[in-house]
Amino acid sequence: MLEVLNGFLLVYFFVLCTISALVPLLVKPIVACFSRPSHEERQLWDEIVMLKCQQKQISMKDEFAAYSKLQRRIIKLEAELKENSQARLSKSLAIKGTIHIVLQVVIGFVIIISVILFRREPLVALKGDLFPLTTFLKYPSETPNAISTHMWVIISNVSIRTLVKPMLS
Numbered sequence: 188m189l190e191v192l193n194g195f196l197l198v199y200f201f202v203l204c205t206i207s208a209l210v211p212l213l214v215k216p217i218v219a220c221f222s223r224p225s226h227e228e229r230q231l232w233d234e235i236v237m238l239k240c241q242q243k244q245i246s247m248k249d250e251f252a253a254y255s256k257l258q259r260r261i262i263k264l265e266a267e268l269k270e271n272s273q274a275r276l277s278k279s280l281a282i283k284g285t286i287h288i289v290l291q292v293v294i295g296f297v298i299i300i301s302v303i304l305f306r307r308e309p310l311v312a313l314k315g316d317l318f319p320l321t322t323f324l325k326y327p328s329e330t331p332n333a334i335s336t337h338m339w340v341i342i343s344n345v346s347i348r349t350l351v352k353p354m355l356s
Contacts, residue, residue, distance in 0.1 A: 190312040190313075191310070192311060192312055192330070192333065196308055196339075197310045199301070201343050201347075203301070204343040204344045204347050205347050207294045208348045212354070212355065213290065214286050214287045214290065217286055218283045221278075222275055222279035224272070225271070225275070228268060228271050235261055238261050239261060242261065245257065301336070302336050302337055302340055306327055306336060308335075308336055309333030310335070312330060312331075312332055312333045315332070316332060323338075326338075
């Protein structure tokens with residue numbers, strides 16, 4: 188029913204379409220490298236933990252002034268930590284968006300250039316006759332009942348994105 192005419196291109200375009208569909212999953216580990224808590228944030232967190240331990244050792248009734256002083260210091264440090272983490276989060280979102288766009292553009296560019304270079308190469312020849320779709324599927328190739336690179340990229344993209352969509356949601 189089906190004869191593979193150019194297996195390398197078939198797999199090549201399938202892999203490119205798969206990578207293109209999986210870009211959102213690929214971006215997450217890359218962004219994680221850039222959005223780790225800074226040394227300052229870790230120090231603040233350690234200081235907060237230390238102050239809370241000290242505060243637990245103080246009786247609130249007996250030494251209210253010392254307890255309150257530690258509480259104010261903890262609140263101040265937590266506010267500073269929250270501000271730093273929000274700045275890191277906004278930076279992380281900007282990096283994530285940029286990397287996502289760059290990867291999609293690069294992969295899209297590679298796919299477009301490849302389709303242009305191999306536009307006349309048929310990838311698969313079908314044994315049966317698909318009369319109404321034959322011309323559409325083979326364009327611009329001259330091989331009868333063939334599927335061209337253009338159509339293979341469209342078919343691969345649609346099918347892979349449909350299959351991967353539940354994973355990305």
